[in-house]
Amino acid sequence: MIDLNKDIQYVKGIGPKKSQKLNKLNIFTLKDLLYYFPRQFEDRNNLKKIIQLGNNEKATIKVVIAGVSTSSPRKGMDITKVDVRDETGYAKLVFFNQPYIKNTFKCGDTILVFGKIKKEFKNVELSCCEVEHLTNFPKNTCKVMPIYPLTYGVSNKEIISIIKNVLSDKELKIQEYLPQRIIEKYKLCSIDYAVRNIHSPSSKEALKIALYRIVFEEFLILQLGLFMFKNGANEAEGIKFEESKKLNSILKSLPFKLTGAQDRALSEIIDDMQCEKAMNRLVQGDVGSGKTVVALLALANCALNGYQGALMAPTEILAEQHYISLTETLESFGIKVELLVGSLTKKQKEKVLEKVKNNEVDILIGTHALIEDKVEFDNLGLVITDEQHRFGVRQRSKLSEKGENPHILVMTATPIPRTLALILYGDLDISIIDELPPGRQPIETIAVDKSKRDRAYNSLVRKEVEKGRQVYIVCPLVEESEAIEAKAAVELVEELRLEYFTDLRVGLLHGKMKGSEKDAIMKSFKNKEIDILVSTTVIEVGVNVPNATLMIIENAERFGLAQLHQLRGRVGRGKHKSYCILIYASKSEVCTQRMSIMQETNDGFKISEKDLEIRGPGEFFGTRQHGLPELKVANIFKHMKILKLAQQEARYIVCEDHKLQNLENKILKKEIIEKFEHSVKEISLN
């Protein structure tokens, strides 16, 4: 039997040259190749007559060759034209720079041609043709053509032929890893059949059966993996908290009354924490909906019950901000709050750690410094992750492992459509804060071409500053490196200080600055010592300065919708009317689409749904966002029914055998670990 983990270059018929090309597609082993599934299929069963062809469509015709001619209009350019006909008309096939091809055509032969149609009046031309001579064409082969996702330098034809060659090896057999019970229950085909028929379907029906199996399997593995990471926390016995009387006094001491939605979320949380079972809850609320105070009250309730709580945030700025607001509110009630972030000195850290261990700290706030091994709690009762989409699955569970079944709360401002939530948080209860605090005015968003940049700076920025408000200017996103991004930010500040706002106070914030520097800048922005804060995306999440009312985003086309929405959420946090100016420098369709969505709505749920539509769930599930294995074929919209079945089955499996140790689940477990490890290195399952 052939080892599927074999390096691709040693596979029969592949060799170093082809393997280099395959590496470009992230194909390194035989298994990678076999699981390199087509992106779509073109149905070539539907033969058309020449007379039925429409301009710009792709179609297959069955025709007789009537003549071949070649020409060479320029040096280095060869055109081969082939006249063909059927009983309804004539057409021309056009081939560029394939001089050898003319020898393959013989007048009078019948061929099948698939190509792109250009039709002007009665002239029909087919380009990018793929031709099949009917004589060498076995009758009962299905004409469904796989189309692979490719990069430059690798053609679809090459991939098809490489895979065909591999599949024809008699020794090849892909071992089944789904338990027989599941195969029978859901009437799935074997993995061997599925892989073969996805690449080279023997019939349309076979392709359908193959796809069904793969979709089911992708969902099942994703879901099982997720459940396993969560350690079956749902079933764990929790710590029973009482609702403390003091909580009411804390509520009363707040400068505002909770909104109805906040109130609801809070009681759901308090109820959960009174229950036998450990809480496992997600709070979804749009930017600015007031999630922090809900977290604060949950943590206070934990502390008042004599347990320690932890709050983890993705950035230092955010952690510090939480630290300040929690200290302000809770200290007078005798609740001790501490901060643990990377930029503390060693000594400071040691002191905090000591206190946490000795239970002299009630609430510990920090970045992922919290999950380091040396952090030990005395009696951790509640763990909260803010902006959870910024953390990997593993990071989250690492924090809760520091206690004995602590209650778990995760908060996100990237609301996701229900369908997605169902997968990602299949085992979580969900609270939704779908109401903004009173008095907020919707942010007015205006997208302008970069030629209007001057106007935006000279009139809008000044106007807001004159009213006593403050302004954020976000520099273009640079994907490659934080350092280049920081440099761009420095340059922008120079430009602004020298050219536009010589008389205003312009500050700078970027990811390469030291924690203490960032801290100082944020403090002076909060204290109104800075009028305009130029920043990279480090301010994307959580930052809260209600007096800031104008946000300008440069090169807005480089950001995704969800990110633009997060950034925009930095303004509109107080009672003043706020604006967001998106300056774009692209005329692409995606850009236009994004800009108009941003102008139309402030609703995070709607935006993320659109985002999903534009980018497709594939990217949404990309490793950057969630650290989850990629769904290659499964589509959460199209395959909702299969998703639900797979989810049910995953629940059942975890319930019966939550570590997947039974004989029939063992092989499946290996597959899950492999798939998850492919995208997330940090994950190790035991």
Ligand code: ADP
């Ligand atoms: P997010 O949900 O984005 O984390 P925050 O918790 O940062 O939002 O809250 C945004 C702002 O709204 C803060 O200034 C906070 O003090 C304020 N806020 C929260 N809840 C209320 C409320 N019920 N009434 C008035 N203001 C509120």
Ligand code: MG
């Ligand atoms: Mg927040």
